[in-house]
Amino acid sequence: MDIKVNVRESEGDAYVVDLTGEIDVYTSPKVKDAISELIDQEHYNLVINLEKVRYIDSTGLGVLIGGLKRVREHGGSVNLVCTNPQIKKIFDITGLVKIFGIFDDEQGAMKALV
Amino acid sequence: MNPAVAPEPTRSLVELKIPARAEWVAVARLAVAAVASRLHFSVDEIEDIKLAIAEACTNCIAHASEDDRIEITSEVFSDEVRVSVRDRSVGHKLGSVEKDGGFAEGKRTEELGVFLIRALMDEVTYSVDAREGTELVMIKHVMG
Numbered sequence: 001m002d003i004k005v006n007v008r009e010s011e012g013d014a015y016v017v018d019l020t021g022e023i024d025v026y027t028s029p030k031v032k033d034a035i036s037e038l039i040d041q042e043h044y045n046l047v048i049n050l051e052k053v054r055y056i057d058s059t060g061l062g063v064l065i066g067g068l069k070r071v072r073e074h075g076g077s078v079n080l081v082c083t084n085p086q087i088k089k090i091f092d093i094t095g096l097v098k099i100f101g102i103f104d105d106e107q108g109a110m111k112a113l114v
Numbered sequence: 115m116n117p118a119v120a121p122e123p124t125r126s127l128v129e130l131k132i133p134a135r136a137e138w139v140a141v142a143r144l145a146v147a148a149v150a151s152r153l154h155f156s157v158d159e160i161e162d163i164k165l166a167i168a169e170a171c172t173n174c175i176a177h178a179s180e181d182d183r184i185e186i187t188s189e190v191f192s193d194e195v196r197v198s199v200r201d202r203s204v205g206h207k208l209g210s211v212e213k214d215g216g217f218a219e220g221k222r223t224e225e226l227g228v229f230l231i232r233a234l235m236d237e238v239t240y241s242v243d244a245r246e247g248t249e250l251v252m253i254k255h256v257m258g
Binding site for chain 2: 022025055057086093
């Protein structure tokens with residue numbers, strides 16, 4: 001089990017983090033490192049693309065929540081791209097759908113960034 | 115639902131011990147998913163079980179040393195799967211997180227795992243014993 005992380009610059013100051021694989025207690029530190037590095041470099045508008053993520057647990061959700069809190073302190077935002085019903089269900093039942101913008105495609109997520 | 119799988123005629127027991135380390139959690143969740151697939155659970159329900167077992171193991175790891183082991187026991191009945199996750203530590207905080215009401219942003223992220231377990235499984239009980247450690251028992255019923 002592994003996670004692949006790809007970071008790329010997009011429109012304006014926004015960055016996209018493409019994730020592929022499974023985000024769990026073992027792999028989530030790698031995701032956290034990528035997001036933290038972007039924020040440390042003062043990039044506060046992020047799109048996290050979960051389209052190729054097959055599985056996420058509470059540690060993965062915790063990483064996303066932590067990233068969101070940090071960018072919000074600087075007036076930024078984190079939007080998610082996700083169409084996987086099982087993963088969307090996790091955001092639904094935890095209520096996290098209310099604090100993240102979750103979009104069906106990258107264009108929509110980019111457009112909605114603050 | 116998997117129509118190719120015959121109903122489990124009697125109770126079957128599958129036991130697994132893993133090191134209490136993050137890299138082994140995937141083994142536990144996949145093993146229990148394979149066991150649960152003996153029953154007529156939907157794909158979504160199997161995913162629920164996988165996540166709940168992973169959260170239980172992650173909770174154990176948070177309280178264990180690297181030399182500790184986690185014992186995962188799956189019991190398959192005709193209409194439910196019962197999974198016990200046990201470690202030798204004492205003091206998990208499972209009682210304060212409620213199933214209903216969603217997860218508020220301000221809560222600690224460690225509580226999120228327990229919240230998910232309670233939301234995804236039909237019955238959840240836990241016990242703490244100074245000698246035996248902590249055991250979390252989760253049951254998922256076959257619906258329909």
